[in-house]
Amino acid sequence: MFRLPCSPSRVAVVPKARHIAVPKARRVITGVVACAAVVLGAAACSGGGTAQDTAVGNGSSFVAGSYSTTVFKPGSRPAAPAVSAKTLTGTNWQLSADRGHVVVLNFWGSWCTPCREEAPALGALAQHFSADGVRFVGIDIRDDPASAQAFMRKFRISYPSLNDPNDQIALDFHGTAPPAGIPTTLVIDQSGRIAARVIGKASYNGLKALIAQVSAGHS
Amino acid sequence: MTGRAAPEKVTRDQAAPEESPAPDDVLLDTGDQAPPRPVAGARLGVAGWLRWGWRQLTSMRTALILLFLLAVGSVPGSLLPQQGINPAGVSDYYATHRLLAPVLGHLSLFNVFGAPWYAAIYLLLFASLVGCVLPRTVRMALTARQPPPRAPRHVSRLPFSVSYTTALAPEAALESASRLLSGRRFRLRTGPGWVSAEKGYLRDAGNLLFHIALLGVLVSIGLGGLFGYKANRLLVEGTSFSNTVTALDEFHPGRLVSPGDLQPFSVTLNRFRASYVTSGILTGQPAAFDAAISYTATPQARARSYTLSVNHPLKVDGVRVFLIGHGFAPTFRVTDGTGHVVFSGPVPFIPVETSGLTSDGAIKVPDADPEQLGFAGVFLPTAVDVNGQLESAFPAPLHPVVSLVSYAGNLGMNSGPSQSVFSLDTAGLHRLPVAPRPLAVGQSMKLPNGLGTLTYTGYRQWISLAITYDPGQMPALISGIAVLAGLLLSFLVRRRRVFVRATAGEGGGTVVEAGGLTRSDAAGGFEDEFAGLAAELRRQHQDGPGAPGPGDVRAPTDSPVASQEAAPTGSSVASQEAAPTGSSVASQEAIPTDSSLASTEGE
Numbered sequence: 001m002f003r004l005p006c007s008p009s010r011v012a013v014v015p016k017a018r019h020i021a022v023p024k025a026r027r028v029i030t031g032v033v034a035c036a037a038v039v040l041g042a043a044a045c046s047g048g049g050t051a052q053d054t055a056v057g058n059g060s061s062f063v064a065g066s067y068s069t070t071v072f073k074p075g076s077r078p079a080a081p082a083v084s085a086k087t088l089t090g091t092n093w094q095l096s097a098d099r100g101h102v103v104v105l106n107f108w109g110s111w112c113t114p115c116r117e118e119a120p121a122l123g124a125l126a127q128h129f130s131a132d133g134v135r136f137v138g139i140d141i142r143d144d145p146a147s148a149q150a151f152m153r154k155f156r157i158s159y160p161s162l163n164d165p166n167d168q169i170a171l172d173f174h175g176t177a178p179p180a181g182i183p184t185t186l187v188i189d190q191s192g193r194i195a196a197r198v199i200g201k202a203s204y205n206g207l208k209a210l211i212a213q214v215s216a217g218h219s
Numbered sequence: 220m221t222g223r224a225a226p227e228k229v230t231r232d233q234a235a236p237e238e239s240p241a242p243d244d245v246l247l248d249t250g251d252q253a254p255p256r257p258v259a260g261a262r263l264g265v266a267g268w269l270r271w272g273w274r275q276l277t278s279m280r281t282a283l284i285l286l287f288l289l290a291v292g293s294v295p296g297s298l299l300p301q302q303g304i305n306p307a308g309v310s311d312y313y314a315t316h317r318l319l320a321p322v323l324g325h326l327s328l329f330n331v332f333g334a335p336w337y338a339a340i341y342l343l344l345f346a347s348l349v350g351c352v353l354p355r356t357v358r359m360a361l362t363a364r365q366p367p368p369r370a371p372r373h374v375s376r377l378p379f380s381v382s383y384t385t386a387l388a389p390e391a392a393l394e395s396a397s398r399l400l401s402g403r404r405f406r407l408r409t410g411p412g413w414v415s416a417e418k419g420y421l422r423d424a425g426n427l428l429f430h431i432a433l434l435g436v437l438v439s440i441g442l443g444g445l446f447g448y449k450a451n452r453l454l455v456e457g458t459s460f461s462n463t464v465t466a467l468d469e470f471h472p473g474r475l476v477s478p479g480d481l482q483p484f485s486v487t488l489n490r491f492r493a494s495y496v497t498s499g500i501l502t503g504q505p506a507a508f509d510a511a512i513s514y515t516a517t518p519q520a521r522a523r524s525y526t527l528s529v530n531h532p533l534k535v536d537g538v539r540v541f542l543i544g545h546g547f548a549p550t551f552r553v554t555d556g557t558g559h560v561v562f563s564g565p566v567p568f569i570p571v572e573t574s575g576l577t578s579d580g581a582i583k584v585p586d587a588d589p590e591q592l593g594f595a596g597v598f599l600p601t602a603v604d605v606n607g608q609l610e611s612a613f614p615a616p617l618h619p620v621v622s623l624v625s626y627a628g629n630l631g632m633n634s635g636p637s638q639s640v641f642s643l644d645t646a647g648l649h650r651l652p653v654a655p656r657p658l659a660v661g662q663s664m665k666l667p668n669g670l671g672t673l674t675y676t677g678y679r680q681w682i683s684l685a686i687t688y689d690p691g692q693m694p695a696l697i698s699g700i701a702v703l704a705g706l707l708l709s710f711l712v713r714r715r716r717v718f719v720r721a722t723a724g725e726g727g728g729t730v731v732e733a734g735g736l737t738r739s740d741a742a743g744g745f746e747d748e749f750a751g752l753a754a755e756l757r758r759q760h761q762d763g764p765g766a767p768g769p770g771d772v773r774a775p776t777d778s779p780v781a782s783q784e785a786a787p788t789g790s791s792v793a794s795q796e797a798a799p800t801g802s803s804v805a806s807q808e809a810i811p812t813d814s815s816l817a818s819t820e821g822e
Contacts, residue, residue: 150561174518
C-alpha cells in the first residue's frame with residue numbers, strides 16, 4: 001500500500017480555518033460560474049434544431065438509407081401489418097390477399113437516385129421470380145403520380161405500385177421493421193411475416209439470394 | 220484585523236492539548252476542503268498517479284478548461300460546412316480547397332460534433348463534473364446530519380459572547396438554556412456543564428439540493444442526447460406527412476434512437492396564411508404566420524385541428540413541432556415529346572430574400588422522353604419590372620410569376636450521389652434555346668425540337684417544420700430551478716452556533732457564559748440575533764426560581780481587560796446600546812485588544 005505525500009497527517013498541520021473563511025466562498029462561486037457555463041454550453045450545443053433558419057438545410061432533402069440488410073430467422077420474423085391502399089392506377093390492393101406468396105415490398109420515389117439505380121434490378125427480379133409466385137409491389141413515396149407512372153414506363157416496371165401520399169404505409173410498419181430510408185425493400189414470407197429488410201440500394205444478386213432463400217424456406 | 224485571522228485564533232485555541240478529542244471544528248466548516256496536492260518530486264505508484272489524475276480531472280479548474288475547450292472546439296463547426304447539415308457545402312469545400320480540405324477532413328473538422336476528439340472533450344467534462352459533484356454531495360449529506368460540535372472550553376472567546384451570574388444551579392441554568400434554544404429551533408447537543416446549539420441547517424440542505432440538482436441537469440442533458448431526436452420536414456399545402464424516417468427531410472437521432480422509436484403522428488397542412496404590413500415604413504414586414512393543420516397522434520386516433528404559428532408549436536405525444544419557415548411552391552405540368560404527362564405537381568421554391576420573397580427552385584423531369592428535362596428559375600410573388608429587370612416587390616402573391624431556364628440532357632439522377640432537389644446539376648445538360656419569358660399562372664412554354672411543354676398551373680404555399688423530441692427537457696428545467704433554489708438557500712441562510720456553559724461560581728451562584736458564532740463572511744444580522752437571545756436567556760435566568768443575586772461578570776481567562784474593570788455592580792457595558800444589566804456582549808475583536816466595546820464592523 002502506497003502513501004501519498006499528502007496523507008492526513010499533513011493536512012492536520014494546515015490550519016483548517018484557513019480553508020474555510022475565504023477559499024470556500026470562492027470555490028462556491030467558481031462552481032456556480034462553471035455550472036452556469038455548462039448549462040449554457042450544453043444549451044448551445046443542443047439548440048441547433050430549432051435555431052436553423054433555412055427551411056431545408058440538407059441539400060438532398062430526404063433521409064438516404066444507410067445500406068444495411070437485416071435478415072430475420074424464421075422463428076423471429078415480425079408479422080407484417082395489414083396494408084391496404086390504392087395503386088397508382090387506382091385499383092385496390094391488400095397485402096393479405098397475397099398470403100401464401102412471398103411478397104417483395106419496395107419503398108421508392110421517382111426523384112430518388114438510388115431508387116433509379118436499383119429499378120432495373122427489381123424489374124428483372126420480378127420477371128425472374130414471377131413463375132415462382134413471388135409478388136412484387138412498389139410503394140411510391142413523396143412523389144406525384146404522373147412522375148411515378150413515367151418512371152414505371154421508363155424502367156419497364158410491370159408490377160403495381162401503391163400510392164402513399166401521407167406515408168401511411170411506412171407508418172403501418174412502425175414497430176416491426178420500419179423503412180429507415182429511401183429506398184427500403186422488405187421481403188415478406190408466405191405466412192405474412194417480414195423475413196428481410198434491405199435499406200438502401202438493393203443489388204440484383206443480393207436480393208435474388210434473399211428472395212430465393214425465403215421462397216425455399218417455407219415450401 | 221480580518222475575518223480570516225479571527226477564526227484561526229479560535230481554532231488554535233480549540234486545538235489546545237487539554238481539549239477533549241472533539242472531531243468537530245468549532246468553526247463552520249462544512250467539510251469541504253481542497254484536496255491536498257502532491258508535492259513535486261515525491262514518489263507515486265501507479266495507483267498514486269491514477270489518484271492524482273482523478274483529482275486533477277475532477278478539479279474545478281480542469282472542468283473550466285474543458286468547458287473552454289468545448290466552446291473552442293465548436294468554433295470550426297460553425298465556420299466550416301458540416302457533413303450532417305450541409306453535405307453539398309462540404310463537397311464544394313473539397314472542390315475549392317484541394318489541399319486543405321483532406322487535412323481538415325482527417326481532423327473531422329467537417330463533422331465536428333461527431334468527432335472523436337470532440338466526444339473526448341465532452342466525456343471528460345462529464346466525468347469531471349460528476350467526479351466533482353458526487354463526492355461533494357456525499358460530504359454535504361453527512362454534514363447536514365451532523366450534530367452540533369461540543370462547546371469550546373472558552374466560550375467567551377467566541378466572536379460574540381456574554382457572561383453573567385445567576386442564582387440558579389448550573390443544571391437548571393443549562394436546562395432553561397436548552398429550552399430556550401430548542402424553542403428557537405436550534406439543534407441541541409448537551410454535555411457536562413455545557414449546551415451546544417446549532418441552527419441554519421437549511422444552508423446545507425440548500426447546498427445539497429444544489430449539487431444533486433446539478434447532477435440532475437447533467438443527466439437530463441444526457442437523456443436528451445441519447446433518446447431525443449430532431450428532424451425537419453417541408454410540407455406543401457394540401458399534403459400530409461407522417462413522423463417516419465422515410466418522410467423526413469432531415470433526421471438527427473440521438474445515440475439510442477432507432478427508426479421504430481419515432482412517435483407515429485401524422486400532420487396535414489390545410490392552409491397557410493402569412494399576413495404582411497401593407498402601409499408605412501414597415502410595408503412588406505410579416506405581421507403573422509398561421510398554419511391551419513390537422514393531425515392524428517396515432518394512426519388509429521381521431522384527427523384534430525390546430526393552428527400552428529411562430530413559437531406556438533404543436534405538442535403531440537411528447538414531440539414538439541415548430542413552424543420555422545415558409546415559401547411558395549408553384550405547380551407545373553410537364554408533357555414530354557411522346558405526349559405523356561411526365562410531371563404534375565407542386566415544386567417548393569426556396570426564398571432567397573425576404574422583402575419580396577423571391578424564390579429559387581428547380582423542376583426535374585427524369586423520365587421524360589426522348590430526353591430528360593430540367594428547369595431552373597425564380598418565383599416572384601409580386602413581379603414588377605424595374606428597368607427591364609424582374610423583381611418581387613411584395614412577399615404576398617399579388618402577381619405571382621415564374622421565370623425559367625430550360626435544359627435537356629442528363630440530369631445525373633440515374634446514378635451517383637444523391638443531389639439537391641432544389642437545384643440542377645447542369646454538368647450533363649444543355650440549355651435549350653428558349654427565351655426565359657416570365658410566365659403568369661396558366662401560361663405555357665413550348666420546348667424546341669418537340670421535347671415537350673411546360674405549363675405553370677398555379678402555386679401553393681409550403682411551411683417547414685422542425686420536429687424535436689427531447690425527453691430531458693422537463694427534467695432539465697426542474698433541475699435548473701432546483702439548482703437556483705439550492706443556491707439561494709445556501710447563500711441566504713447562515714449556520715449559527717450558540718454555546719452555553721454554566722459553572723458554579725467561587726462566591727456561590729452560577730456563572731453562565733454564552734458564546735455565538737457564525738460564518739464571518741455572512742454575519743450581518745447575527746449580532747442582533749445573538750444579543751436578543753442572550754438578553755432573553757439572562758432574563759429567564761434572573762426571573763427563575765431563587766432571587767437573582769447581583770450579576771458577577773467573569774472575564775474571559777486570557778483577556779483580563781474585557782470586563783474586569785467594568786462596573787462592580789456586575790454590569791459590563793460591552794455593546795453600543797448600553798445593556799443596562801450585567802451583560803457583556805463582546806465581539807471577536809474585543810478579545811485581543813483592551814476594549815470590550817468593539818463590534819464586528821469591518822466584516
